[in-house]
Amino acid sequence: MPELPEVEVVRRGLESHVVGRTVTDVDVLHPRPVRRHAAGAADFAALVTGRRILGACRRGKYLWLPLDSGDAVLGHLGMSGQMLVQPPGAPDERHLLVRFRLDGPRELRFVDQRMFGGLAVSSGGAELPAEIAHIARDPLDPEFDDDLFSVRVRKKSSGIKRILLDQTVISGVGNIYADEALWLARLHGDRAGRRLRRADVTEVLAGVRAVMQSALAQGGTSFDALYVNINGESGYFDRSLQAYGQEGEPCSRCGTPITRVSFMNRSSYFCPTCQPRPRRSRAR
Numbered sequence: 001m002p003e004l005p006e007v008e009v010v011r012r013g014l015e016s017h018v019v020g021r022t023v024t025d026v027d028v029l030h031p032r033p034v035r036r037h038a039a040g041a042a043d044f045a046a047l048v049t050g051r052r053i054l055g056a057c058r059r060g061k062y063l064w065l066p067l068d069s070g071d072a073v074l075g076h077l078g079m080s081g082q083m084l085v086q087p088p089g090a091p092d093e094r095h096l097l098v099r100f101r102l103d104g105p106r107e108l109r110f111v112d113q114r115m116f117g118g119l120a121v122s123s124g125g126a127e128l129p130a131e132i133a134h135i136a137r138d139p140l141d142p143e144f145d146d147d148l149f150s151v152r153v154r155k156k157s158s159g160i161k162r163i164l165l166d167q168t169v170i171s172g173v174g175n176i177y178a179d180e181a182l183w184l185a186r187l188h189g190d191r192a193g194r195r196l197r198r199a200d201v202t203e204v205l206a207g208v209r210a211v212m213q214s215a216l217a218q219g220g221t222s223f224d225a226l227y228v229n230i231n232g233e234s235g236y237f238d239r240s241l242q243a244y245g246q247e248g249e250p251c252s253r254c255g256t257p258i259t260r261v262s263f264m265n266r267s268s269y270f271c272p273t274c275q276p277r278p279r280r281s282r283a284r
């Protein structure tokens, strides 16, 4: 699944390739990606056709393209969604679902093999779509409020990992980045928010930013080409992971084998020496 840095790479790609263009035609080739656009595919196409794209914005893992009508095209990549920028004559991708023809040398294509992603027109959503206004800012957002985050974390009785995955507190932190940030901060994910010191929260936030910046630096090198291609498997995941997916491998700080436990139908990875379990918490 694309995590926030990959979505930011897509946003930057859209910013350089489609912003300023006018949509000349829209083909919705499958109804599934526009299922959240209640008025249907024809309405979606009508609202976008003829509109100029004014920007490429992101909140957490949602992307939106403000239009000169005051509306916005709101999108989510889901598990496997891709935004491709291709010359109009390029062969259709196998899982091409929506095609936006533009008044320039390229067209924008939404491709999604597993079809959990989607697109909708957000009425009046150019500034900030109402559908995503409840989502907190992410830690790469210049307006993210570190002090407010710390206050909110330290009021919560749930574990810090669960808090990191709560989109109303902080957005864009998925399972991989949470495990990596907690390893950097030497904190077990079950440590209750209200038992953390302010300095612990600062370290977790620094850890989240460090892994995201590192992923961005590597993802950012791959999209100067003609198209933006995001599949959630950037080179970052092969080279730089310290905890996530490293079960049985020695911790690079202390040599203790990394442990895996199940967590919310997924897995958590941590070093049992650097990240001791909280003494008073029950296993969940």
Ligand SMILES: [Zn+2]
Binding pocket: 251, 252, 253, 254, 255, 256, 271, 272, 273, 274, 275
């Ligand atoms: Zn360790």
